[in-house]
Amino acid sequence: MSLEKTEWILHELQRIYDKSNDYNEVTLIKATQDIIREQAKRIEQMEGEIDGTIWSPKRWGE
Template identity: 65%
Template sequence: MEQNAWIHEQLQHLFTNTDDYNRRTLIKAAQDLIREQEKRIYQMEGEIEGTIWSPKRWGE
């Protein structure tokens, strides 16, 4: 997930270079949201792969 590495870097740069509490909170929430999306994508990819290799579910 190279695109996410870039956005994580940019958000971290913004986070460290601002003193405004509201902006820092928003940036932190964006970072958390992106991490959660990455985790869910990884989980769904694993579920898809597991379904592909499971003979029990081939007939569905």
């Protein structure tokens, strides 16, 4: 998922969160936001790991 999509989804969830008075809905939205942020962080970490592996001189001879 692109950074723009992630930010848009988080923004829309926050908009719904701000308007909600339902405890269950608010809790679900916050949990969803946390999961999306964690996934985005892990994707970024994995992309960095892949880049590091590709550019590792140890791998150039393989």
